Amino acid sequence: MMGIWFSTGETRMSLSPFFTLLTHEGLLAVRGSDAGKFLQGQLTCNINYLSDSHSSLGARCNVKGRMQSSFRIVSQGDGFLLAMDQQLLAGQLADLQKYAVFSKSRLSDESQAWVRIGLHQGEALLEQLGLLPGEQPGAVARQGERLAIRLDSTRCELWLPAGEQHAVLATLGEQLGEGSLQAWLLLQIRAGIGQVFAASRELFIPQMINLPAVDGVSFKKGCYTGQEIVARMQYLGKLKRRMYRLALRDAPLPAVACELFSPVHGSSVGEVVLAASVDGDTELLAVVQEDAVKDSRLHLGSLDGPDLHMLDLPYVVDADREIQR
DSSP states (O other): BBBBOOSSSOOOOOOOOOEEEEETTEEEEEEEEHHHHHTTTBBSGGGOOTTBBBBBBEEEEETTTTTEEEEEEEEEEEEEEEEEHHHHHHHHHHHHHHHTTTTTTTEEEGGEEEEEEESSSOHHHHHHHTOOSSSSTBBBEEETTTEEEEOSSSSEEEEEEEEGHHHHHHHHHHOOOOOOHHHHHHHHTTTTTOOOOOOGGGTTTTGGGGGGGGGGOSSSSSSOOHHHHHHHHHHHOOOOEEEEEEEEOOSOOOTTTOOOEEOOOOOOOEEEEEEEEEEEEEEEEEEEHHHHHOOOOOSSSSTTTEEEEEOOOOSSSHHHHHHTT
């Protein structure tokens, strides 16, 4: 077992209960009698583990094991919905359609058909709506076409058909109040959930963003695109770059894929995965070389850039546990 190294003495700003529209992501739909079989050969997660009461994180890789997209996938109707970065959706749709022609599957962009809402500390409201999911991450509750998905101990997502949004949003506004997308992303960072965006497409393999640690990779499912590289890294490789959580003070919000530097090396030692800032409290997830992490002198953008300070993640990386999934 390998633990995530972190600095002590962390303080964090607490966030009041809120909801926010998850407008940064879209929904790719894969439907039809062969939808599950088709996706099983494309994705890192195991489609057979999905059910009416359970969703999953996952990724789609190229043949070199580099992630082209990451997502949360949930079964719905006669297929599946994949929530991913809006800017990646069109490209992933076009690419997947090249392979879907050989199966009884149909793909489409259903982003406009649904409204997705993030809830922080909104369990009482979900219970009122009859949509309180179980306590395990990925748990799903359903009522008609409405879905509620548990992300972690304080966060859930509510997925609604677009025509039902106004009444539900009015209720949410009365009981929770609306927060910012930045606040939501800050909570995602604190949960240690990495994500692929357009700027980081094909930059990382799944282990670099700790995707196996959050049950986004199955090592028992068999072949999928990039599986050989991902499996070899898990069983035989020594990963030299992994995702960590860091704090940034008195600096502009860094962009996805912004480089990190350390005196340990003359070149870049990592890249930003995701960053968010609320009231001056800026945190980020970044993939960083292990020797630079141990040295601890990390800077954003250049060797003379702002200092970065390591924070904890809420899980450990345990390769033995991960290969059991």
